[in-house]
Amino acid sequence: MKGLKPTDMPQVTQARKRAAWVFDSPEPGSGARLFPRNRQAAAASADAIMEAARAFGRPNGAKRPQSARAPRAWRVAALAAAAVALIAISSTLTATLLRPLDVVEVRFTLEAPEASSVVLAADFNGWSPEGYELTRSAHDGTWSIVVPLRKGRAYTYNFIIDGERWVADPNAPMLLDDGFGGSMSSLAL
Amino acid sequence: MTRLRVICVSAFLVAALAVSAYAQPGGRPAQPQNPGSGVDTPSAQGTEDKTRERSGSGQADSGMDALRSFLGSAEAGYLDAGTKTAILELAAPALAAGVPEGAFSQRIREAVAKRASPAAILDALAVDADAWTRIVRLPGFDVWPPSDKASVFYLSAGAALRNGLGLEAVRGVHAWAMASGGDPERAGAALTAAAAVAYAFGQPCRDDLARIIAASRLHVGQFGHVAEFARRAGSSGMGTDAFGRAVADVLASGGNLSALERRLFP
Numbered sequence: 001m002k003g004l005k006p007t008d009m010p011q012v013t014q015a016r017k018r019a020a021w022v023f024d025s026p027e028p029g030s031g032a033r034l035f036p037r038n039r040q041a042a043a044a045s046a047d048a049i050m051e052a053a054r055a056f057g058r059p060n061g062a063k064r065p066q067s068a069r070a071p072r073a074w075r076v077a078a079l080a081a082a083a084v085a086l087i088a089i090s091s092t093l094t095a096t097l098l099r100p101l102d103v104v105e106v107r108f109t110l111e112a113p114e115a116s117s118v119v120l121a122a123d124f125n126g127w128s129p130e131g132y133e134l135t136r137s138a139h140d141g142t143w144s145i146v147v148p149l150r151k152g153r154a155y156t157y158n159f160i161i162d163g164e165r166w167v168a169d170p171n172a173p174m175l176l177d178d179g180f181g182g183s184m185s186s187l188a189l
Numbered sequence: 190m191t192r193l194r195v196i197c198v199s200a201f202l203v204a205a206l207a208v209s210a211y212a213q214p215g216g217r218p219a220q221p222q223n224p225g226s227g228v229d230t231p232s233a234q235g236t237e238d239k240t241r242e243r244s245g246s247g248q249a250d251s252g253m254d255a256l257r258s259f260l261g262s263a264e265a266g267y268l269d270a271g272t273k274t275a276i277l278e279l280a281a282p283a284l285a286a287g288v289p290e291g292a293f294s295q296r297i298r299e300a301v302a303k304r305a306s307p308a309a310i311l312d313a314l315a316v317d318a319d320a321w322t323r324i325v326r327l328p329g330f331d332v333w334p335p336s337d338k339a340s341v342f343y344l345s346a347g348a349a350l351r352n353g354l355g356l357e358a359v360r361g362v363h364a365w366a367m368a369s370g371g372d373p374e375r376a377g378a379a380l381t382a383a384a385a386v387a388y389a390f391g392q393p394c395r396d397d398l399a400r401i402i403a404a405s406r407l408h409v410g411q412f413g414h415v416a417e418f419a420r421r422a423g424s425s426g427m428g429t430d431a432f433g434r435a436v437a438d439v440l441a442s443g444g445n446l447s448a449l450e451r452r453l454f455p
Contacts, residue, residue, distance in 0.1 A: 123295065123344070126264075127302035152409050153341060153374035154381040156348070158303075166303055173413030173420075174385035176352050179296075179313040180305040186385060188378045188412040 103148050104189060108157070110134065110169065113141025115161045120145055122157030129160055154188040252284035253277065259294045266301040272311065279315050287331065288321040291340030292347070320350040324359050333366055334373035345377030353387035354380065354399065361400035371403060378412050379403035385416035386432070390423050395433040405440035414446055418453055427453070 108120055118136075119129035124147075134143035149155065156176065158166045168175055172185030259265065260273040268276075280293050296317055300310040321343050324330060334342040346359050362376045376399075383399035402412055415436065422432045432453070439449040 121302055123299070126295075127299045129302070152372065152378075154345065154378035154409070154412065156381075173417040174381060175388055175416075176348055176381070176384055177388065178299070178303070179316060179348075179351050180300055180303055180309050182303065186381050186413070188382060189410050 102152070103150050105146050106149050106187070106189065107144055107146045108134070108159075108169070109142055109144040109171070110159050110161075110167075111140075111142050112159075112161055115141075115143065117162055118143040119160045119163075120147070120157060121160055121166075122155055124149060124155050124157075134159075149189055151189045154186050156184045156186045158182075158184050249281070249285035252288075252290040253281060255290045256280055256284065256293055259290075259297070264294075264298060264301070267304075268297075268301065268307065268310070272307040275311055276314060279311070279318050283318040283322045283325070286322050287325040288318070289336070289339040289343060292317070292321060292343040295340060295344060296347075316351065317347045320347045323356055324350075327356070327360055327363065329363055329367055333363065334376070338373040342373040342377045345380045349380040349384040349399065352384035353393040354384050355393065355396050357396040358383060358399045361397050362403050365400045365404045369404070375409055376403050378409045382412035382416050385413075386419040387429075389416060389419040390429040390432070392429055394419075394429050395437070398433055398436060401437055401440050406443055407440065407446060411446050415449070418450065422453055425454075 110118055112118055118134040120132040120134060121127045121129045122132075125132055132145060132147070134145040136143050143159075154174070156178075157172075158168060158178075160166055166182055168183045169185035172187060174186035174188070176184055176186055178184040257277060260268065260276060265273065276293075276297070280288075284290060284293075293314070296314060297310070300313065305313070324343065324346050346362075349358060350356070358380065362371075362380055365371055366373070366376050379399045379402040382402050383394060386398060387394045402415060407415075419432055423429075435452045436449065438444075439452050444452075
């Protein structure tokens with residue numbers, strides 16, 4: 001009652017009446033209450049407090065917690081986009097950095113000083129020598145060509161001298177019968 | 190809650206990375222390099238393995254169609270109609286048994302490039318078809334090698350049998366591959382190396398040599414050195430039995446190439 005002015009007296013009286021009502025009408029089995037209370041007013045007050053608590057930190061005008069769904073959807077979409085970007089970057093990096101490790105450049109050489117042309121025919125070019133002409137060294141009669149090949153398997157090949165003579169590589173570690181009356185070289189990488 | 194969210198995001202990103210790494214293709218260069226890619230091109234492998242048959246007339250038909258199509262193309266070169274018909278006839282049972290069509294077309298390419306006579310081509314293909322058919326009928330060859338590398342394996346295995354290895358050698362390599370998830374290309378390279386050893390000695394080597402090489406700690410690029418050692422050993426008077434024993438002792442016990450060389454040439 002502190003701070004009330006005489007003009008507030010009707011309110012004080014009303015409060016006293018409410019208190020008296022509560023005091024005189026205790027809930028069954030609860031005993032007498034120590035403090036005056038109006039149930040409806042208390043419930044309304046509690047609702048108001050809870051609503052204020054729920055609204056705490058919520059942007060002005062935001063009425064419902066459902067409004068949080070939109071930002072969450074955006075977060076999921078952003079996360080998915082980030083994952084896709086990560087996959088793309090990872091794939092590119094793997095393709096760029098790791099794949100060359102799987103391929104080695106192999107130099108095929110043949111000493112044929114008298115030859116006017118030497119070509120390489122192999123299983124890796126479908127036994128088609130086009131584009132696989134060896135280059136003659138200016139210093140000696142050595143012919144050579146560098147071919148990028150994938151590691152992890154064995155290849156078979158022959159040299160064709162002057163367009164007609166098929167020979168195996170005398171320097172190849174592996175030599176095999178080709179089944180057509182000749183021999184072929186094999187190289188494991 | 191925030192910690193849980195961080196964990197979830199981390200797990201998601203790790204999973205994305207794992208999927209990305211798993212999805213990497215097998216390692217063919219993206220761009221051909223000068224003078225050529227040097228890797229298996231469509232023309233090199235042709236219709237390899239796309240029509241691999243296991244059983245059933247439909248699959249065999251598709252293999253026959255692919256081979257017929259190949260023989261009708263310019264790649265068949267100078268082969269006349271009678272030779273082509275004979276090739277189809279001798280290939281039919283092998284294709285029906287499950288031999289990949291790519292093995293046939295690759296051998297025909299080689300034969301045509303070498304200007305082999307039609308008779309020589311038919312003889313060679315008959316030998317190959319017989320070898321491949323015996324291989325494909327071995328137990329377990331209906332599940333291994335995988336179709337994408339089957340032709341490479343069959344070509345190596347055919348060359349191995351042609352050069353003195355027995356069917357038992359192929360069976361041994363297959364058993365190793367089945368037990369360890371071995372790569373068909375590594376298995377094929379091991380057979381090629383063992384065949385080269387036999388070629389170097391001029392007589393068959395032990396049946397388990399290819400399996401020992403395949404199962405060894407050597408990488409494929411070192412397989413050729415074993416054949417090179419065989420050539421050196423042969424020229425120094427060592428027999429194929431002693432060589433095979435040394436390879437088995439060293440490689441089967443986890444030894445490397447240096448250890449094998451020390452053992453062979455102390």
